[in-house]
Amino acid sequence: MNYEFFIAKRIIGSKAYKSSVSAPIIKIGITAIAIGIIVMLIAIATGIGLQKKVREKVVAFNGHLTINNYDSNISNESLSPISTEQEFYPNFNTIEGVQHIQAVATKFGVIRTETDFEGIVLKGVGEDYDWTYLNEFLVEGALPDYSNALNNEVMISSYLANRLQFQVGDSFQMVFAKETIDDLPFIRQFNIVGIFNSGFQEIDETFLIGDIRHVQRMNRWEQNQIGNFEVFINDYKQLQTMDAKIRAATPSNLDTQTIEEKYYTTFEWIKIFDNNTYGIIAIMIIVAGINMITALLVLILERTQMIGILKALGSSNWSIRKIFLYNATYLVGLGLVWGNLIGLALLFAQKYFGLLKFPDPEQYYVSIIPVHISLDYILLLNIGTFIACMLMLLIPSIIITKISPVKAMRFE
Known part of the structure; x- marks a missing residue:
């Protein structure tokens, strides 16, 4: 076990960590990650679900392609x-x-x-x-x-x-x-x-x-x-x-026509859902990332004396940064776990019980809001969110390189 991971683990497990000034901010950061994942899961599942349902309805009555006379x-x-x-x-x-x-x-x-x-x-x-x-x-x-x-x-x-x-x-x-x-x-x-x-x-x-x-x-x-x-x-x-x-x-003497060509307007309409979903994902990742950046900054400021001591003992800037990035990894992972548990629970409830319905079924071609649950996009979403958050957290960790050991040890 490397010592950076050992120190990060001790910090996370300490009682002082849980009752410190940064504790509420850390909880807010975890909550932001969890809410972001919940919103993104719902956006993707309902967007794909509606596209799939509308497509199935059109295909059921027309086939995927038709072969006609010219x-x-x-x-x-x-x-x-x-x-x-x-x-x-x-x-x-x-x-x-x-x-x-x-x-x-x-x-x-x-x-x-x-x-x-x-x-x-x-x-x-x-x-x-x-x-x-x-x-x-x-x-x-x-x-x-x-x-x-x-x-x-x-x-x-x-x-x-x-x-x-x-x-x-x-x-x-x-x-x-x-x-x-x-x-x-x-x-x-x-x-x-x-x-x-x-x-x-x-x-x-x-x-x-x-x-x-x-x-x-x-x-x-x-x-x-x-x-x-x-x-x-x-x-x-x-x-x-x-x-x-x-x-x-x-x-x-025969021609083919796809269902997308035959119902061009309908399929162009459902493609708009993709843009909306991408927009929601981008906003949620940015919001979650900003909250985690704030939490990491507070953690760094709270541990300024520890940073000074570690530098005085010969630890490099990157080594100290890794301690806080390990800490942030734990917080992001905790937010992802809670977000997935709550988000998937809501999606499965909607899929099997149909709790939410469209106010105007004729406008969306379905009465019950459909959801599509797939392991592919769940894994991709979690991995993408984790990587994006960790990349954003590299920025506040640079502050550690600016901290002077002498001033840090006298910091109160």
Whole structure:
């Protein structure tokens, strides 16, 4: 054991240390570190959690990427069909990292009731559709089954169900236009088997989910013709890389579009959370660092006579600085421990009990404030905070080099 660490340990363990003039200031410094860690943990966990939740909602209804025809169609309706006879369908085995691919088609129509009507897009899906994502948003009823014969089962959002006074088990008529105005419209009768609520109003007010064969029949498409493909990937962080790979693996007459391109405004909005989080982290580290600098300065001034004695006995300036830096390391570590314990306790309570909710769920697309807890950012945050604080504490420790042994030993 080196003597600097030995002296620092004796100082920390002494009763005089705990009852000295600097004790309240030291406690304030530890508290500042703890509060800083708590605030930073909450900022990161809620920021990432909200980004992840909003992203999952959009991806659930659209996939990470879509494969479409090259055309000028920017509406929600499928106009130009794509053949399912592709090398990448039904299994995209040529590219590693593709989780699932499914065929869908959409057609605009109007729901008609005795008292009201609503324009809506029928999203047709087939037996290859992965219901795993939508199952999370099911609030009433059951998922439809399109694996056998053509049926009239549909899923509708709770937003539309409330507007049109629909319940599970109700039936309604939906009117679809034909190619020319002179032709009589298509009228289809649908039965509601499930109600979903994504919390994402742009989706909830736009789509209902039904059998893709209805869209194929109304558009006079063949059984192997669909509107577009939805592709799900394993790692969202590889979205741009996967987009380039999938585009290269598809025929030249097909185009790809990422979910970030399709919902550009939404994804630009959630990226702002990163800037807010970085700002909070910077402010909290600076505040905690300033408090620890103050505490270390008080400790140095309080031990001026000891510094003079150590210098007179031949200790170097760096050796004495190490004693106080060891002391500061203990204080920073104590603050980090308490901050992590309290911060993680709050985050786990929010994750499993949903104590805090947004006052305006429609604005944030979720009702309960989501949190994402990951060991990666917890370790990175603690290591970064510790290093930043220790670097800042090097500055006040320079004062030790200015202290004269003679004057220090006469200091009272």
